[in-house]
Amino acid sequence: MDFDFSEDQEQLRDAARKWVEKGYTFDRHQSIVKAGGFSRDVYNELAELGLTALFVPESDGGMGMGPIEAMVVMEELGRGMVLEPLTQALIAGAVIGGYGSADAKAWLPRIASGEALVVLAYQERAARYALKTTHTTATETNGAYQISGSKSLVPVGDQADAFLVPAQLQGKTALFLVERQAAGVTTRGYGTQNGGRAAEVTFHNSPATLVTLDGQTALEHAVDIGIAASCAEAVGLMDPAVTITADYLNTRKQFGVTLNNFQALRHRIADMKMQLELARSMSYYASLKLNAPAAERSAALSRAKYQLGQSMRFVGQQAVQLHGGIGVTDEYIISHYFKALTQLEMSFGDSLHHLGQVSDAMQETAGVFA
Amino acid sequence: MDLAFTPEEQAFRIEIRDWVKANLPQDIAHKVHNALELTREDMQRWAKILGKKGWLGHAWPKQFGGPGWTAVERHLFEEECALAGAPRVVPFGPVMVAPVIMAFGNREQQERFLPGIASGDVWWSQGYSEPGSGSDLASVKTKAERQGDHYIVNGQKTWTTLGQYGEWIFCLVRTSNEGKPQTGISFLLIDMKSPGVSVRPIRLLDGSVEVNEVWFDNVKVPAENLIGEENKGWTYAKYLLGHERTNIADVNRAKRELERLKRIAKAEGVYEDSRFRDEIAKLEVEVVALEMMVLRVLSAEAKGKSSLDIAGLLKIRGSEIQQRYSELMMLAAGPFSLPLIHEAMQAGWQGDAVGALHCAPLASTYFNMRKTSIYGGSNEVQRNIVSQTVLG
Numbered sequence: 001m002d003f004d005f006s007e008d009q010e011q012l013r014d015a016a017r018k019w020v021e022k023g024y025t026f027d028r029h030q031s032i033v034k035a036g037g038f039s040r041d042v043y044n045e046l047a048e049l050g051l052t053a054l055f056v057p058e059s060d061g062g063m064g065m066g067p068i069e070a071m072v073v074m075e076e077l078g079r080g081m082v083l084e085p086l087t088q089a090l091i092a093g094a095v096i097g098g099y100g101s102a103d104a105k106a107w108l109p110r111i112a113s114g115e116a117l118v119v120l121a122y123q124e125r126a127a128r129y130a131l132k133t134t135h136t137t138a139t140e141t142n143g144a145y146q147i148s149g150s151k152s153l154v155p156v157g158d159q160a161d162a163f164l165v166p167a168q169l170q171g172k173t174a175l176f177l178v179e180r181q182a183a184g185v186t187t188r189g190y191g192t193q194n195g196g197r198a199a200e201v202t203f204h205n206s207p208a209t210l211v212t213l214d215g216q217t218a219l220e221h222a223v224d225i226g227i228a229a230s231c232a233e234a235v236g237l238m239d240p241a242v243t244i245t246a247d248y249l250n251t252r253k254q255f256g257v258t259l260n261n262f263q264a265l266r267h268r269i270a271d272m273k274m275q276l277e278l279a280r281s282m283s284y285y286a287s288l289k290l291n292a293p294a295a296e297r298s299a300a301l302s303r304a305k306y307q308l309g310q311s312m313r314f315v316g317q318q319a320v321q322l323h324g325g326i327g328v329t330d331e332y333i334i335s336h337y338f339k340a341l342t343q344l345e346m347s348f349g350d351s352l353h354h355l356g357q358v359s360d361a362m363q364e365t366a367g368v369f370a
Numbered sequence: 371m372d373l374a375f376t377p378e379e380q381a382f383r384i385e386i387r388d389w390v391k392a393n394l395p396q397d398i399a400h401k402v403h404n405a406l407e408l409t410r411e412d413m414q415r416w417a418k419i420l421g422k423k424g425w426l427g428h429a430w431p432k433q434f435g436g437p438g439w440t441a442v443e444r445h446l447f448e449e450e451c452a453l454a455g456a457p458r459v460v461p462f463g464p465v466m467v468a469p470v471i472m473a474f475g476n477r478e479q480q481e482r483f484l485p486g487i488a489s490g491d492v493w494w495s496q497g498y499s500e501p502g503s504g505s506d507l508a509s510v511k512t513k514a515e516r517q518g519d520h521y522i523v524n525g526q527k528t529w530t531t532l533g534q535y536g537e538w539i540f541c542l543v544r545t546s547n548e549g550k551p552q553t554g555i556s557f558l559l560i561d562m563k564s565p566g567v568s569v570r571p572i573r574l575l576d577g578s579v580e581v582n583e584v585w586f587d588n589v590k591v592p593a594e595n596l597i598g599e600e601n602k603g604w605t606y607a608k609y610l611l612g613h614e615r616t617n618i619a620d621v622n623r624a625k626r627e628l629e630r631l632k633r634i635a636k637a638e639g640v641y642e643d644s645r646f647r648d649e650i651a652k653l654e655v656e657v658v659a660l661e662m663m664v665l666r667v668l669s670a671e672a673k674g675k676s677s678l679d680i681a682g683l684l685k686i687r688g689s690e691i692q693q694r695y696s697e698l699m700m701l702a703a704g705p706f707s708l709p710l711i712h713e714a715m716q717a718g719w720q721g722d723a724v725g726a727l728h729c730a731p732l733a734s735t736y737f738n739m740r741k742t743s744i745y746g747g748s749n750e751v752q753r754n755i756v757s758q759t760v761l762g
Contacts, residue, residue, distance in 0.1 A: 001668070367661055
């Protein structure tokens with residue numbers, strides 16, 4: 001049992017942090033939001049740092065790194081409120097690398113290099129957070145696949161190069177890769193809560209590459225990777241949100257004294273620190289369990305996402321509250337942390353959903369190791 | 371970063387598990403698993419079994435007869451004991467006063483007091499709080515005046531846990547009124563059989579007698595019972611509070627009680643009610659998160675880093691969880707938690723239970739657990755301390 005980071009992990013964190021501090025200022029973030037919520041230039045910069053290659057196997061041109069490496073990177077990207085969806089590169093790299101057919105694996109070198117941005121398109125209108133509900137259908141003719149259906153909230157869906165799409169094939173969920181430029185694909189992009197970008201994506205007899213026939217297993221793994229990445233990203237968001245709020249209490253004066261003189265506010269910041277550290281602990285837990293067998297992994301990730309969801313909501317709301325009026329302006333940074341946290345709570349399953357998962361999976365004993 | 375214990379640590383766990391299984395008296399484990407009343411004899415029987423093995427002072431360094439375990443091994447030992455249904459070790463001797471005697475006592479004091487603590491033979495109590503000094507401990511007034519080779523002690527201590535059984539008591543006493551309140555405090559060991567010491571039990575809201583008032587009326591205490599230097603007691607007390615910080619979270623007991631909560635909820639038919647089960651699920655996540663936090667502190671301590679600013683959170687969260695599981699157990703029993711029949715909380719009671727027998731102690735435990743957010747520095751005081759680490 002060891003909670004220290006290796007030297008390599010610290011170096012990776014430093015590299016990501018330096019890039020965020022220099023290359024992804026709040027001004028740049030804001031200009032990207034105004035320009036639609038996604039910058040391919042930024043995504044390319046992440047690729048140049050090697051980050052898009054983290055979960056691509058080494059044999060396919062990637063780095064074959066583990067969950068802890070991804071976690072330290074996602075914490076730093078969260079800290080900078082980076083809108084470009086590195087989580088999607090982690091999912092695509094691991095899922096295609098772990099489950100993909102040879103045809104699908106041919107995409108891996110380009111995913112690693114950042115040349116191809118492949119995103120998971122799984123949300124459907126009727127499914128909410130259920131992963132077993134897929135109305136998109138696939139058909140096979142002489143070994144060639146076509147899919148039809150609609151997916152919602154696809155990250156940067158109108159600018160990604162290809163989609164990972166779960167679809168029903170002969171009564172089972174299979175996973176396909178569909179290029180955005182393929183016949184029958186239409187997209188409608190829009191901004192989301194955090195200033196980032198998503199799209200409705202519709203497929204009409206669109207040609208597709210089969211990734212795996214066991215799409216359910218792959219999809220559940222994909223979402224668990226998304227959860228772990230979101231947990232780390234959320235810790236990265238909450239950490240500066242608490243620090244900035246503390247700085248504000250230490251400097252803002254009312255009634256002739258700085259706000260840090262008021263015990264009600266001191267206790268609130270203590271509660272924020274509590275939620276942050278519970279969240280950090282469970283983010284570690286999520287990443288440490290990400291390579292466990294599927295049932296153990298999913299149970300652990302649901303526990304983590306429930307805790308993170310609670311923490312995200314509390315820290316986000318209280319960061320705004322303790323700032324008073326300035327907290328609800330667009331100009332000041334804290335409202336942006338709040339909105340980013342709000343979006344993450346509802347990504348890859350919200351708190352109530354994961355509480356249900358924990359509740360259904362409860363055993364007689366419970367603990368970190370059970 | 372790695373969650374797994376080493377093969378050596380896992381082997382250690384098995385060794386402890388086997389030993390506890392073979393040595394923990396079944397009647398005591400039964401009481402613990404069912405929250406039935408433990409007698410002085412129960413507590414001391416287990417303490418002496420541990421003492422004989424050299425494990426009562428399991429956190430003691432080797433030079434004082436401790437097993438020399440690492441922080442992780444200590445955690446595994448405590449976990450195995452808790453899950454097997456061992457009573458909590460009464461901490462006042464082996465966990466609280468002994469480290470102070472080791473760190474600040476002289477050789478004579480060490481030779482005189484430590485063996486009786488290590489064996490479990492001598493029952494120690496804590497004399498800290500006073501009627502006017504609760505969270506504000508530095509304001510203690512119990513006076514110790516030096517007269518030749520003795521101190522004359524006058525005053526009153528309160529909330530002395532299990533003091534009705536106490537043979538010795540370590541006290542914070544005022545030896546000076548000069549300067550800041552903290553600078554005039556001394557750390558004194560007092561034989562409770564001394565003339566002038568009287569103990570009055572305080573009945574608590576759950577009907578139990580767990581804490582006491584202790585009066586000192588011109589009690590003559592040999593000066594050789596002073597630990598360290600006069601007026602330095604506050605430093606020693608703070609050292610004591612900083613000791614064994616992960617203990618206070620009591621996460622191992624929380625894991626055991628979570629299992630019991632599930633058993634009770636199943637027996638009472640509310641486990642299948644998703645509104646109720648979800649409350650247990652929330653608690654389960656809280657327990658896992660607390661355990662992760664404890665493991666983080668342990669890992670830092672094992673590496674000799676003490677700067678982790680999260681240890682202060684453990685007391686707050688641990689106590690909230692203790693209160694929550696006791697609350698949920700009571701709610702699981704619902705109306706059958708209303709009867710408060712004290713005989714039914716004793717092992718071997720032959721009377722007719724109202725509802726199931728497991729319902730009998732639930733309300734009592736719930737009432738009793740309100741103390742956890744008050745003692746050891748109330749959770750509000752803890753939040754003040756945490757806010758200091760955040761705000762600077």
